[in-house]
Amino acid sequence: xxxxxxxxxxxxIIGCQSSNNRVLRVxxxxxxxxxGRWNDTDSALVSENMINDLLNRDVLSRFKKNxxxxxxxxxxxxxxxxxxxxxxxxxxxxxxxxxxxxxVKIVASSTERLELREEKEDQKxxxxxxxTKKIAQETGADLMLIGNIFTITDQLNSTRVVYYQVDxxxxxxxxxxxxxxGTKKHKKVIELGGTKW
Amino acid sequence: xxRNGSKVFKLVILFVFLNLSCSTIVTNKSQYSDIDYNLHxxxxxxxxxxxxDSRDLFYSEKDRVLYYLEEGMLYHFNHDYEESxxxxxxxxxxxxxxxxxxxxxGILSGVLNDNALPYNGEDYEDIYINxxxxxxxxxxxxxxxxxxxxxxFDLKLKNLEHKYSLEINNFNKSExxxxxxxxxxxxxxxxxxxxxxxxxxxxxxxxxxxxxxxxFMKAFINQPLLYDFNAPDKPVSHNDKAIVNLFTFTGLIxxxxxxxxxxxxxxxxxxxxSYSQNIGFNKIVYxxxxxxxxxxxxxxxxxxxxxxxxxxxxxxxxxSYGYLKKIESFENxxxxxxxxxxxxxxxxxVIRAISKALISNISEDIVEDNFGxxxxxxxxxxxxxxMFATENSDxxxxxxxxxxxxxxxxxxxxxNYNFSFVYYNKxxxxxxxxxxxxxxxxQDKLNLLESSYIGL
Numbered sequence: 283x284x285x286x287x288x289x290x291x292x293x294x295i296i297g298c299q300s301s302n303n304r305v306l307r308v309x310x311x312x313x314x315x316x317x318g319r320w321n322d323t324d325s326a327l328v329s330e331n332m333i334n335d336l337l338n339r340d341v342l343s344r345f346k347k348n349x350x351x352x353x354x355x356x357x358x359x360x361x362x363x364x365x366x367x368x369x370x371x372x373x374x375x376x377x378x379x380x381x382x383x384x385x386v387k388i389v390a391s392s393t394e395r396l397e398l399r400e401e402k403e404d405q406k407x408x409x410x411x412x413x414t415k416k417i418a419q420e421t422g423a424d425l426m427l428i429g430n431i432f433t434i435t436d437q438l439n440s441t442r443v444v445y446y447q448v449d450x451x452x453x454x455x456x457x458x459x460x461x462x463x464g465t466k467k468h469k470k471v472i473e474l475g476g477t478k479w
Numbered sequence: 480x481x482r483n484g485s486k487v488f489k490l491v492i493l494f495v496f497l498n499l500s501c502s503t504i505v506t507n508k509s510q511y512s513d514i515d516y517n518l519h520x521x522x523x524x525x526x527x528x529x530x531x532d533s534r535d536l537f538y539s540e541k542d543r544v545l546y547y548l549e550e551g552m553l554y555h556f557n558h559d560y561e562e563s564x565x566x567x568x569x570x571x572x573x574x575x576x577x578x579x580x581x582x583x584x585g586i587l588s589g590v591l592n593d594n595a596l597p598y599n600g601e602d603y604e605d606i607y608i609n610x611x612x613x614x615x616x617x618x619x620x621x622x623x624x625x626x627x628x629x630x631x632f633d634l635k636l637k638n639l640e641h642k643y644s645l646e647i648n649n650f651n652k653s654e655x656x657x658x659x660x661x662x663x664x665x666x667x668x669x670x671x672x673x674x675x676x677x678x679x680x681x682x683x684x685x686x687x688x689x690x691x692x693x694x695f696m697k698a699f700i701n702q703p704l705l706y707d708f709n710a711p712d713k714p715v716s717h718n719d720k721a722i723v724n725l726f727t728f729t730g731l732i733x734x735x736x737x738x739x740x741x742x743x744x745x746x747x748x749x750x751x752x753s754y755s756q757n758i759g760f761n762k763i764v765y766x767x768x769x770x771x772x773x774x775x776x777x778x779x780x781x782x783x784x785x786x787x788x789x790x791x792x793x794x795x796x797x798x799s800y801g802y803l804k805k806i807e808s809f810e811n812x813x814x815x816x817x818x819x820x821x822x823x824x825x826x827x828x829v830i831r832a833i834s835k836a837l838i839s840n841i842s843e844d845i846v847e848d849n850f851g852x853x854x855x856x857x858x859x860x861x862x863x864x865x866m867f868a869t870e871n872s873d874x875x876x877x878x879x880x881x882x883x884x885x886x887x888x889x890x891x892x893x894x895n896y897n898f899s900f901v902y903y904n905k906x907x908x909x910x911x912x913x914x915x916x917x918x919x920x921x922q923d924k925l926n927l928l929e930s931s932y933i934g935l
Contacts (some may be wrong), residue, residue, distance in 0.1 A: 361623050364630035369623075437638045438645075440578060472576050 319471030320431075320446065328448050329375035332464045334450065337383050341462045345424045345454075353387045354380060354452075355423035363433035363446070373407045376427065376450075389423050425461070426453050440474040506594055506874035507602045508736075510537040514553075518879075518933040521911050541597040548604055554612065554713035556728070556879070556931050560615040567608045567615075574600040574608075574863075592831065593824070593873035597856075602642070604877045605669075606635045607809065613674055614726070617927050622678055628926055629675045636668060645818050658826035661818040665705060669698035670807035670884055676714045677724050681925040685716065705811045720890040721922045723896040725793055725803060728931040730786030730882025732809050735779040735874040768894040771846035774832045777872040778825050781817050783810050786882050787904050793887055794899040796917055803900075805887035809927060810882050815895040828872070881933060893921050900930035910934060 324346040336342075345352030358378055361367045373391075380386050390398060405414045436443045445467065452462040510533040517526035530553055538546040551566030577599035644660065651657050674694035679688035692713045699710040716723065753794035791803045895917050902911040911932040920926050 361627065364627060364634055366627055368623055436923050437634070438641065474575065 285348045318470055319365050325372045325375050328466050329379050332450055332466050333379035335384055335464050336462055351387050352427045353421055355388055355389050357428040360427040361431050362436055363431050367431055391423050396454045426455055442472040444470045491598050515935055519935045523557040527557045544570050544600045545875050546600045549879050552879035555611050558617040564612055564615045567612050571608050571794050573711055574605050592871050602639055603813045604787050607630055607880055626678050629671055632671045645794045651912045656826055658822040663819055665815045667694055667698040669695055708805045714888055718890050719891045721920045723889050723891055723920055723926040725887045726929040727791050727885045728881035729788040731784050731933055732880040732882055733781040733783045733813050735876045736782045737872045738780050740776040774827055774833055775921050779872045779874050781814050788902045789905045790903050792901040793886055795896050800889050803887040806886045807884040809880055891920050898928055902932045
């Protein structure tokens with residue numbers, strides 16, 4: 283009799299489970315792969331690897347003028363993949379790697395420049411004469427970095443393989459000559475779930 | 480002895496009633512009547528509010544995919560594209576999450592029926608999420624994201640073909656039952672290709688647009704049963720004027736209804752035969768039955784719903800610009816995609832019903848041996864009642880995907896225009912009209928207008 287009551291109790295309890303949210307703070311250096319999709323770790327790894335490749339090749343030296351570092355702008359990186367990838371964080375990772383290398387200067391992107399120009403217009407009206415920044419004194423870029431992110435996805439039942447390919451191209455703004463093309467490929471094997479109680 | 484027997488019998492009855500009273504054994508659809516009515520009169524905001532109000536009363540955690548699918552679609556028809564994306568994204572996420580099968584719930588489904596399981600969405604619902612998310616992103620002017628959704632749709636469609644092969648194979652190996660694989664012919668989708676074409680045209684990827692156009696035409700040529708109507712013109716490559724793309728959605732996707740079979744069997748083979756056009760195969764054979772058996776088999780089939788709209792006219796500044804052309808029968812595709820999973824649903828239904836019958840027979844024998852023939856018969860009766868009451872098919876399905884989509888592409892000089900979509904029934908009577916006033920049409924933007932009438 284006790285056993286039967288115990289079994290019935292289990293059936294009743296099944297419908298009464300509750301869950302609580304729990305937050306665990308971790309360092310941003312720690313790799314976290316929850317869904318298997320493109321994440322901050324992929325962005326940082328790919329940008330670091332590709333920019334190292336660019337800087338280790340002797341493609342930038344001819345753009346050094348009078349000892350000045352070449353000026354570079356990061357243009358559009360297009361997401362041609364089947365994932366929603368935050369391209370902005372990837373662009374920022376690339377900019378960070380380039381600036382931290384100390385080998386190039388980076389200028390603001392087209393959207394950032396619009397905001398900066400608005401600020402300078404505002405300064406003309408509201409800032410003191412000494413601190414107002416001059417217009418038409420911007421640094422023009424020598425080179426533009428553009429790119430694409432592609433994915434090829436293959437899936438059989440609960441195993442998914444995602445192959446990422448990131449292509450970056452460095453283009454001479456004056457001649458439109460492509461002076462470097464970098465490609466980084468990496469693969470992720472994702473097991474979609476298992477059996478759990 | 481008599482008192483003990485009485486106690487056991489009462490406990491059996493108590494167990495049956497505990498399960499019968501549980502909301503997990505039947506599909507409840509009563510929340511839909513008001514929402515349907517408001518959609519019928521074209522009041523999508525009230526329909527949406529009706530669904531939001533019904534959430535706590537009619538949807539439990541196991542129905543979360545169903546709820547978010549319905550919420551996402553009603554937000555979409557209410558032109559709230561950001562909220563629609565949030566809801567559809569949640570639905571898509573939970574569908575993927577539910578691929579992690581919970582054994583405990585699986586056992587509950589084996590004891591009761593599939594209503595006890597979390598609803599993990601039909602395959603056609605999962606893929607159509609991406610079509611509507613793509614449309615949402617277009618309305619939100621996030622064209623790269625709209626293209627991501629088209630690619631995701633394509634991936635899911637390719638994966639669908641083989642999704643159940645292994646599962647059916649394993650099922651057949653592990654059970655005494657043989658279920659067939661359904662014949663399947665949905666490999667390419669015209670609406671997805673059409674959307675891809677206008678998006679690639681907008682971002683200047685002309686080669687990609689051409690590929691989409693080729694596949695668009697192939698969708699009609701290679702799948703005549705799914706696309707049993709003439710193809711609309713493919714999107715133009717470019718034009719000196721501004722191009723306006725018009726999309727409409729009418730009717731509703733097929734509904735799940737229960738098909739019930741009562742089987743009185745005394746042999747050792749159950750030969751299940753169906754000539755229903757909604758089922759993708761004819762027969763299932765189960766070997767290994769012993770003794771007499773009363774079975775109730777109930778499983779879902781998809782049934783098309785009526786669509787009051789026959790054709791749609793587009794009027795610009797009070798001048799008719801012709802009629803939209805049908806591009807997608809969500810109905811045909813839902814029926815085709817459902818065929819893939821249906822053999823498994825029916826196979827599992829047969830196994831579950833047989834298990835219940837066997838338990839009922841064994842219980843009768845045990846009770847009869849210990850407490851006498853009278854209680855044995857009563858136990859068998861209770862078991863039969865239990866099977867007949869709990870063997871209900873899972874009729875959950877997202878209700879608010881449309882039945883039909885139609886498109887048109889017109890060319891206008893850049894400027895501001897008033898657009899009207901006029902919906903006509905078979906008797907050429909206008910049943911609904913939706914106006915979009917003072918819409919700016921430009922050459923350098925993707926001009927897309929979308930209207931819907933989910934009349935019933």
